[in-house]
Amino acid sequence: MTAPASADHNTSLMEKIVALTKRRGFIFQSSELYGGINGAWDYGPMGVLLKRNVKDAWWRAMVHEREDIVGLDSAILMHPMVWKASGHVDGFSDPMIDCKTCKKRFRADDMDGAICGQKPSKSPLNCGLAQLTEPRNFNLMFETFLGPISDSSAKTFLRPETAQGIFANFANVTSTTRVKVPFGIAQVGKSFRNEINPRNFTFRSREFEQMEMEFFCAPGTDDEWFKKWVEIRQRWYTDLGVSSGKLRLREHDKLAHYSKATTDIEYLFPFGWGELEGIANRTDFDLRQHQRGIRTVGKWDGGDLSAVELAPEDAEYQKGKLSYFDDEKKQRYIPYVIEPAAGADRATLAFLCDAYAEDSAPDAKGQEETRVVLRLHPRLAPIKAAILPLMRKDGHPERARKIYDDLKRRFFVDYDESAAIGKRYRRQDEIGTPLCITVDYDTIKDGTVTVRDRDTMQQIRVSEDKLRGLLEEKLGY
Ligand code: GAP
Numbered sequence: 001m002t003a004p005a006s007a008d009h010n011t012s013l014m015e016k017i018v019a020l021t022k023r024r025g026f027i028f029q030s031s032e033l034y035g036g037i038n039g040a041w042d043y044g045p046m047g048v049l050l051k052r053n054v055k056d057a058w059w060r061a062m063v064h065e066r067e068d069i070v071g072l073d074s075a076i077l078m079h080p081m082v083w084k085a086s087g088h089v090d091g092f093s094d095p096m097i098d099c100k101t102c103k104k105r106f107r108a109d110d111m112d113g114a115i116c117g118q119k120p121s122k123s124p125l126n127c128g129l130a131q132l133t134e135p136r137n138f139n140l141m142f143e144t145f146l147g148p149i150s151d152s153s154a155k156t157f158l159r160p161e162t163a164q165g166i167f168a169n170f171a172n173v174t175s176t177t178r179v180k181v182p183f184g185i186a187q188v189g190k191s192f193r194n195e196i197n198p199r200n201f202t203f204r205s206r207e208f209e210q211m212e213m214e215f216f217c218a219p220g221t222d223d224e225w226f227k228k229w230v231e232i233r234q235r236w237y238t239d240l241g242v243s244s245g246k247l248r249l250r251e252h253d254k255l256a257h258y259s260k261a262t263t264d265i266e267y268l269f270p271f272g273w274g275e276l277e278g279i280a281n282r283t284d285f286d287l288r289q290h291q292r293g294i295r296t297v298g299k300w301d302g303g304d305l306s307a308v309e310l311a312p313e314d315a316e317y318q319k320g321k322l323s324y325f326d327d328e329k330k331q332r333y334i335p336y337v338i339e340p341a342a343g344a345d346r347a348t349l350a351f352l353c354d355a356y357a358e359d360s361a362p363d364a365k366g367q368e369e370t371r372v373v374l375r376l377h378p379r380l381a382p383i384k385a386a387i388l389p390l391m392r393k394d395g396h397p398e399r400a401r402k403i404y405d406d407l408k409r410r411f412f413v414d415y416d417e418s419a420a421i422g423k424r425y426r427r428q429d430e431i432g433t434p435l436c437i438t439v440d441y442d443t444i445k446d447g448t449v450t451v452r453d454r455d456t457m458q459q460i461r462v463s464e465d466k467l468r469g470l471l472e473e474k475l476g477y
Contacts, residue, residue: 014270017356018201020372024431026050026352027202039198039206041345046431049382049412051209051348055188057379058211058342061236062186069184069213070177074165076190077146080156080305085293086164086286087257088141088157089305095135096196099124107196108135114197140193142206153302158192163339165189166214167286170322181324181335182225184215188344200271202345209344216335218326219284222260225338226281230263233279233340237265237347241377242354248273258285267350276350277342284334287322288313291334294321351380355432361457364422374432375455378475381432384411385471388424390440392417400439403449403464411471429454435474437467 021027025044029036043051063071083089095108102117106124116127124130142158145151159165166185173185188211198204217225230249238244250273252262260281266273295311314320318333325332352374361371378384387404389396397417404415414433416424421438428436436452443449443464450459451470462470471477 010270013356014201014353016372017270017353020356020374020430021047021352024427026431039195039204041202041205041207046382047348050351050376050380050432051344053380053382054348054351055209055211055344057240058236058344058347059186059188062184062211062213066184068179068182069186069215070173070179072166072169072173072185072187073189074162074169074187076159076192077144077156078159078165078168079297081293081297081300082164082168082290083141083157084296084305084308085289085310086167087289088160088164089139091257092141092160093137093139094196096138097124097135098133100131100133101129105138105196110197138194138196140195142192142194151302152304155305159190160193161191161341162187162189162210162212163214163286163341166212167290167322170216170287170290174324181326182215182217182221184213186211186213188212200269200274202349203269203271203274205345208346210341211344211347212339212341214282214286215338215340216324217338218329219333219336222281222283222336222338226261226279229338229340230265230279233277233342234265237267237276237350240351240380241375242267242350246354250275256280258282267346267353269350269353274346276346277340279338279340282337282339284336286337287334288317291317291320291322351376361426364420371426371429373429373454376432376434378434381434382412383414383428383431383433384475385435385437386414386416386424386428386433388415388421388436388438389417390421390438394441395444396439399443400437403437403439403467407467407471410468411475425452435471 024046026047028042028044030040030042031037063069097106097108099117104117106114111125112123114123116122116124116130118129119127124132141160143155144158145154146156147154166187173179189209190207191210192207195204195206198206215225215229234247234249237247246268248266250264250266255262260283262278262280264275265277267276292310292313296308300308322334323332324335355374355376357373357375359371359373360368363369385407387400389400401415404413407413425436434454438450438452447464448461449464450461452459
C-alpha cells in the first residue's frame with residue numbers, strides 16, 4: 001500500500017506543476033509585467049493549444065458526435081433584465097467579512113483558510129489584529145455600462161455563466177432548427193465572477209471559460225436524463241486519461257434555488273478535492289423565470305434592478321413564449337433542463353496535474369537523471385509529434401523539414417533543431433509531445449527514421465512513408 005501523500009509533498013507538487021507551466025509556456029499570470037493581477041491568467045503558446053484541445057474534445061463529445069445537441073455562441077453582454085430574471089441580481093452573492101485593520105475582504109464561509117493582510121502566516125481569526133465586520137452579501141457579478149452614460153439604465157453585467165445565453169435563445173433555436181425534445185444546446189465561452197478569494201492557481205479565477213450544455217427534456221423524464229448525464233460526463237474525463245481513482249461524485253444535499261438535484265464531479269488536485277463540473281436538474285425554473293422577465297421588461301423604467309419586482313407568472317405559463325409543443329404527446333409544456341456545466345480552465349488544470357510525472361532517464365553521459373514528463377492523452381497534447389534532425393548539417397535539416405512540411409498538413413507538429421538531441425527530447429517530454437521523430441545518418445542512406453515514444457522512451461525505426469499511418473494509429477485519429 002502506498003502511504004498517503006503528505007501536505008508538504010502536495011504543496012511542492014503543485015509548486016512544481018505551476019513552475020513547469022510557466023517554464024514551458026503554458027500559463028502566465030495576467031499582466032505579470034505590471035506586477036500581475038489576481039484571478040486572471042494568460043495561456044501561452046503551449047497552454048492555448050492544450051486548452052483548445054480540451055474545449056475541442058468537449059465540443060466533439062457534446063455536439064459533433066451527437067445528433068441531439070446543437071451548438072451556440074451567445075454574446076457575453078446581455079440585457080440586464082436577463083440577470084434579474086435568472087436570479088443573479090438578487091441572489092448571486094457570497095457572504096463576506098471585511099477587516100477594518102488590514103482592509104482585506106474574506107469569504108465568511110472560509111475564514112479558517114483566509115490569510116491575514118498583516119500577518120500572512122495567520123488567519124484573521126487568530127492574528128490578534130483583526131477588527132472584523134459582520135458578514136454582508138457581496139454580488140459576484142462584474143458591472144459594466146453600455147454606451148457613454150454610466151447610470152443604472154445603462155448598467156449591465158459581464159455574464160457570470162454561459163447558461164443564460166442558452167435559455168435566452170431557446171425559442172430562436174427551436175424555431176430555426178429541426179430539434180425535438182429531448183435535445184440540448186451547448187456552448188463554450190468566457191464567464192466572469194468577482195470572486196472574493198481567487199486561489200489555487202487557475203482553479204478559482206475571476207475570468208474563466210465554461211463548457212455548458214442545457215439538455216431540454218419532457219417533465220417526468222428528467223430524473224432518468226440526470227442519471228445518464230452524470231455517467232456520460234464522468235466517462236468523458238476517464239476516456240481522456242484522468243485516473244478514475246482521482247475522480248469522485250459528490251451529491252449536493254443543500255441545493256441551489258433552481259435545482260432539484262445536483263451532483264459534482266470532483267478531482268483530487270494536489271491542494272485537495274475540487275469541483276470540475278456540476279450536473280444539475282434545473283427543472284423548468286429558468287424558462288419560466290425568463291417568461292416572467294419578458295413580462296417585466298416593458299415596465300422597467302431603467303432604475304435599480306434590485307428594487308424591481310418581477311412580473312408574476314401568467315396563469316397560462318405552460319403556453320408561454322418559451323414553451324414547447326410536443327408533436328408526439330400533442331401537448332404544450334415548459335421543458336425540464338439537465339445541465340452539465342464544466343470549467344475549461346479547471347479541466348485543463350486537472351489534465352495537467354494528472355499528467356505530471358517524474359521518472360528517470362539517462363543524460364548525455366549515460367547517468368540516470370530525473371525526467372519530468374507530461375503524460376497527456378494524445379488528443380490533448382499540444383504538439384502531436386516533434387521532428388528533430390540529429391545534426392544541423394549533412395542534409396539532416398532539409399530531410400527533417402520535408403517530413404515536417406508533409407505531416408503538418410494533418411497533425412499539429414513541431415520542428416526543432418536547436419540543441420543536443422537529449423535536451424530536445426526532454427523539452428518535448430515536458431510539454432507532453434507523444435512522439436519524437438528523429439532524422440539521422442540512416443535516414444539519408446535508407447529513408448528510415450526513429451520514432452520515440454514519450455512514455456516508454458522506446459525507439460523504433462520506420463520508413464518515412466509509413467509515418468502518417470503510424471501517427472494516425474498511435475494518436476488514435
Ligand atoms: N450554469 C451553472 C454554473 O455556472 P457553476 O458550478 O457555478 O455552475 C460551472 O459553474 C463550472 O464552471 C464549475 O464546475 C467550474 O468548473 C467552473 N467555474 C465556476 N466558477 C469558476 C471560477 N471562479 N474559476 C474557474 N472556474 C470556475
